[in-house]
Amino acid sequence: MARVAIVTDSTAMLPSDLGDATELITSVPLQVIVDGTSYDDGVEETSPEALLTALAAHKTVTTSRPSPALLAEVYAKLAAQGFDEIVSIHLSAELSATCESSMLAAREVSIPVLTVDTRLVGPGVGFAVMAAAAVAARGGTAAEAREAALSRIAATRSYFYVDTLEYLRRGGRIGAAAALLGTALAVKPLLTIEEGRVVPHERVRTAERAIARLQALGVEACEDADGVEVVVAHLGSPDRAAAVTEGLSSELDGKIDGDVRVGELGAVLGAHVGPGCVAVVVGPRV
Structure with a gap:
């Protein structure tokens, strides 16, 4: 064998x-490159806290x-x-x-x-x-x-909210969501992954409505599944993540394999979505 x-x-x-x-x-x-210095993703220098500090200080953060x-x-x-x-x-x-x-x-x-x-x-x-x-x-x-x-x-579905599209634009990962750039101040974008690329899913007027809609999309992704695994991920948004997690746990009671898992994004992904991002990822049992 x-x-x-x-x-x-x-x-x-x-x-x-x-x-x-x-x-x-x-x-x-x-690799995460902060102002020209390269670090492994997942070490102290690239923790979520370190990334948030670097972004707040307007340091250049790229990935490889x-x-x-x-x-x-x-x-x-x-x-x-x-x-x-x-x-x-x-x-x-x-x-x-x-x-x-x-x-x-x-x-x-x-x-x-x-x-x-x-x-x-x-x-x-x-x-x-x-x-x-x-x-x-x-x-x-x-x-x-x-x-x-x-x-x-x-079978997996991914949806995420960002406070701004600027980080995706800087990193060149914005894909079809670039169409939203001209109206970014007027809408709060909900995004998804299709064919491997970041694309717009919906436009919502406020952050509060966007987070509520994100939760609803997570529930909808589970409608036809007998059992699902659900992860809520965020960067610097524990309160938003907790609210979404609580809502999903309540609405999907009996469908979830285990508990809704919550985690903070690492520096590689976090550098491209920025502070305030919240994501819901649903994987139906197959």
Whole structure:
């Protein structure tokens, strides 16, 4: 029976308890560049608090993919540990070159590496990772783990609110939502991810209405599902996140697998959405 390792990146917002998948999952950091100095995503210098401080001080914050050399080193270590195949699952290739790094690195190692472009970001990537890891933990092949990830991806819905589109514009990740820039002062945009890109979903007049609508969209995404996993993510908005979490927990009582999970965005994602962002990500059981 082949041993299958799962590799992902630091944007996946994995749960703190990985259960049986702990030994199977390796996370590789993207890079956060603050005023020209590069740090790994997830260290003290790139904590949510540090990011908020840097943004408030008007420092230049950009991001970068993990290098192909770093991923090749990770893959080689897993091969040396006795794994026979790797499934490498990453954030949307439309928003990052991480998948490209994975495919380049795969050419340098002795075992097969299947790269999965989730066409998602944040918790949606994590949903795919956990689906693949569950298959690997049962002794499934890399191809079977990839298929589980793809099924989970197809069922996942992501919606998010931002106070301003400026951070997405600066980072070049604004996509079709650029159409809202001219009216950004008059509306509060609700955005989603389609085909791997950030696109507008709705325009709402006030932040309060936008947060209420975000909760409603989370509920709507669960209507036809027997069971769902739900994550609320935010940057510097614990009160908003708590309100959305409480509302979803109440309205989806009996449908949620476990509790609604709440987390603060890391620096790579946070740098592109800015303070005040709140997201709801729903992954129906597949």
